[in-house]
Amino acid sequence: xxxxxxxxxxxxxxxxxxxxxxxxxxxxxxxxxxxxxxxxxxxxxxxxxxxxxxxxxxxxxxxxxxxxxxxxxxxxxxxxxxxxxxxxxxxxxxxxxxxxxxxxxxxxxxxxxxxxxxxxxxxxx
Numbered sequence: 001x002x003x004x005x006x007x008x009x010x011x012x013x014x015x016x017x018x019x020x021x022x023x024x025x026x027x028x029x030x031x032x033x034x035x036x037x038x039x040x041x042x043x044x045x046x047x048x049x050x051x052x053x054x055x056x057x058x059x060x061x062x063x064x065x066x067x068x069x070x071x072x073x074x075x076x077x078x079x080x081x082x083x084x085x086x087x088x089x090x091x092x093x094x095x096x097x098x099x100x101x102x103x104x105x106x107x108x109x110x111x112x113x114x115x116x117x118x119x120x121x122x123x124x125x
Contacts, residue, residue: 002033003033003034003035004031004032004033004034004035004086004087004088005035005037005085005086006031006034006035006036006037006086006087006088006089006090006108007037007038007039007067007077007080007081007084007086007088007089007090008023008036008037008038008061008064008089008090008091009039009077009089009090009091009093009096010042010046010057011091011093012090012091012110013038013042013046013058013060013061014046014049014051014053014054014057015092015110016057016060017052017053017056019113019114021110021114021116023036023116024036026114026115026116027108027116029116030108030116030118031087031088034087035064035065036064036065037064037065037066037067037080037084038061038065038066038067039066039067039069039071039077039079039080040066040067040068040069041069041072041073041076042061042076042077043058043062043066045073046058067080067083067084074093074096074099077089077091077096077100078099078100078103081100081105082105086105087106088105088106088107088108088118089105089106089107089108090107090108090109090116091107091108091109092109092110094109097109097119098121101119101121102121107119
């Protein structure tokens, strides 16, 4: 199977540290071999957040491939997913998850604290 491109947004990166989540192991469990990609605007956003988890997330993001995006916020996540033909986006932002899902983008969200699962568009807020 080909290496699957997985896009992480700000909420996903922060949740790794808030929930002691092993993101690589969880993505391996769901999709197998993968490459994690973080939009450049997500790295910038993390640098502006004062929380300890955000600083740790910024350091982690620097280990992954950074997608140079001219857009900001959620638009950069959608741009990266489309431009790279990503397998999925990982986010805990339900509004973004619904928006991406409605455009045919596969989305993964955090469940029960430490597990990722695929988002279903019929999920409640």
